[in-house]
Amino acid sequence: MPKTRKLLGLILAMVLVSLALTSCVAPSQTGSGTPKPSESTPAASTPSEPTxxxxxxxxxxxxxxxxxxxxxxxxxxxxxxxxxxxxxxxxxxxxxxxxxxxxxxxxxxxxxxxxxxxxxxxxxxxxxxxxxxxxxxxxxxxxxxxxxxxxxxxxxxxxxxxxxxxxxxxxKVHNWGYLVRKDLVEKYNMDLSGIDSYEKIEPLLKIVKDNEPGITPLCIATMDAPFQLLDWDRISDDDVPGALYPDNRNNTIINNFLAPESIKYYNTMRDWFNKGYIHQDAATMQNQIELMKSGKYFAASQSLKPGKDAEINASTGIEWVQIDVTKPVMSNRxxxxxxxxxxxxxxxxxxxxxxxxxxxxxxxxxxxxxxxxxxxxxxxxxxxxxxxxxxxxxxxxxxxxxxxxxxxxxxxMSNEDPQKWEKFLAFNDQGLVLNSLGFVFDKTNVETQISACKNVVQAYYKQLFTGSVEVEPTVKQFEAELKAAGVDELIAEMQRQYDEWLKTK
Incomplete structure (x- = not known):
């Protein structure tokens, strides 16, 4: 019996020593660059579960x-x-x-x-x-x-x-404008003040065309075009007709692709295309940022915000300066x-x-x-x-x-304004709240017309946005095909739903 008691005592002592040693071992650490889990993060899953x-x-x-x-x-x-x-x-x-x-x-x-x-x-x-x-x-x-x-x-x-x-x-608001190459702005001492509409950048484009044979003045790819500076308050997709003016002037939905402002834009782009301000293959281009990285373009239209130029500097490896053209608005966008x-x-x-x-x-x-x-x-x-x-x-x-x-x-980033996020908050406070904020269009009744109109817009917008075609005959054909696709019924349904929604505001 005494031997048994001694043996049990020895085993008990070994167990206690083992437990003490185990408690002294530090918990495993994630790599040195990994922060501790935040308190707001859910707890990890049970280890036995498969990843x-x-x-x-x-x-x-x-x-x-x-x-x-x-x-x-x-x-x-x-x-x-x-x-x-x-x-x-x-x-x-x-x-x-x-x-x-x-x-x-x-x-x-x-x-x-x-x-x-x-x-x-x-x-x-x-x-x-x-x-x-x-x-x-x-x-x-x-x-x-x-x-x-x-x-x-x-x-x-x-x-x-x-x-x-x-x-x-x-x-929570947006505006539109241009990004322009900083080196060329400084080289030619360009005046960026007073550019408060898309067409007023033309003197700068001319300077580049006349003096920089290896540089295309304006970069356009798909919907990334100065057309966006018209800032239509679209009711549906970018390639679906139907929009409000972006200044709350009225509550009438129009065919934005055929509005007088858009026709004027198409003619301006055609003029710029013929002057060599736009790449001859612009209608086939797909990725504006990748084109900007090439260093072969001077200006590009962009959706802007505080510090957008610094962000694109980092993305492209080229220094840009932003020109804010349109006023900030708050929309469903x-x-x-x-x-x-x-x-x-x-x-x-x-x-x-x-x-x-x-x-x-x-x-x-x-x-x-x-x-x-x-x-x-x-x-x-x-x-x-x-x-x-x-x-x-x-x-x-x-x-x-x-x-x-x-x-x-x-x-x-080191090239960004230290007050960037404070300026974001101030930018958010500047925006005009559009009448349509919160309106969601139900496409159920006009899905056929939407699909047909999308196909027509896709067939024409790249050529018109880039000035690659003669405007008058192209717009005439564009208009006829949209009408055949049911654009009038589509916009009437948009207007009906919007009017009903306005009554509930």
Whole structure:
């Protein structure tokens, strides 16, 4: 018995020593560049669960070469956070992205997250078609996004009180203008004051045409054209006729493609095309940012905001100066200008939503996707200021910052105004609130006319926007084909719904 007691005592002592040693071992750490999990981030999944891969479709210039490296870093972090991995797929602006996403949604492909907007993978159409998951239950269960955006802004993208996507927290108004090459502005001492309409940039274009034989004065690609400086308050897609004037002058919806202002624009572009201010192949160009990176263009029309020139400097590796032309307005363009949706075919909608939430709450995740890996793609100047490493030749310089999450968590670049975010807030306060804010057009009754009118616009807009064709005969044919496509019935239905909606305001 004494031997047994001694043996039991020895075993007990060994167990106690073992427990003491175990308690002294430090917990495992994530890599040195990884911050601690934020309190607002949901707890990680049970380790025994298999890691879920989330497929995400995003619009952009290209699939950056170093995307696999960035995702490798990100997925180490996401493994601990949510037990998920991201598979990011970027498709080119315009028709490429729309075709890829719309085809995938219609076929029921198991995508988990897609970028959508009123101008890309059309939010209204795809939500109404049942291709997007209703997010209200997740917004209630995980309230951080609602708290960051505010209910009013979030409600601006709701359809019949239901949210099918979440908007980026960014500027809430917009204006239009030009970006022009800083080196050429300084070389020729150009006067940028007084350019308060799209055509008043012509003297600058002439200077470049006369003195810089290797430079095309104006860069146009698809809808990225000075036509946008007319700033029509569109009722539907960019390529669907029907818009209001952007100054609240009245509540009459017109065919914006055939309005007097648009006809004047087509004639101006034709004149500029004949003078050599516009590239002869402009009607076939697809990606404005990639063209701007080439260094072969002087000016490009752009949607602007405080510090847009600095952002494009970083994206292109070329210094630009912005010319604000139109006045800021708040429209449906902002509430649905950049959103993330979860397709109905996703097999992991809750995991997808929790990842989306990180883009609003987790500064590390947001900036890793925006700028890449520290000391590889950028270096830190201070805690919140960075400098890109060789941006023109970088393997990761996607310019994603405004497309998702909370943009106010983005690092500032060293060439940006330290007061950028304060100026964003002031910019938001300047905007004229358009009468149509909150109006959502229901296309159900005129889907045939919309489809037919889209086809007609797609057949003509590139040639007219770039001045590549004679205006009068082309507009005459354009008008006839739109009429045959049912444009009058379409605009009448828009007006009917808008009038009914105005009565409820």
């Amino acid at each position: 879920v891969t989330l497929k995400m479709y995003l619009v952009g210039n290209r699939q950056e070469p170093d995307t696999p490296k960035v995702l490798e870093e990100l997925n180490k972090y996401l493994k601990d956070k949510l037990n998920v991995a991201l598979d990011l797929n970027v498709f080119a602006w315009g028709d490429d992205y729309d075709q890829k996403v719309n085809t995938a949604l219609a076929s029921g492909e198991a995508i988990d997250i897609v970028f959508t907007a009123n101008w890309a993978a059309n939010y209204y159409v795809n939500a109404a078609s049942g291709y997007f998951t209703e997010l209200n239950p997740y917004l209630e269960k995980y309230p951080a996004i609602k708290q960051i955006l505010g209910e009013d802004f979030l409600n601006g993208s709701a359809l019949n009180g239901k949210n099918y996507a979440v908007p980026t927290n960014k500027e 902002e509430t649905t200008g950049a959103l993330l949706a979860i397709p109905a075919a996703s097999k992991n909608p809750e995991k997808a939503f929790r990842f989306i939430e990180l883009l609003y709450t987790d500064k590390y995740v947001k900036n890793l996707l925006d700028y890449g890996i520290e000391n590889v793609h950028y270096k830190k100047i201070s805690d919140n200021v960075i400098e890109l490493i060789d941006p023109a030749n970088s393997g990761y310089n996607p310019g994603h910052g405004w497309k998702y999450g909370d943009q106010f968590k983005n690092y500032l």
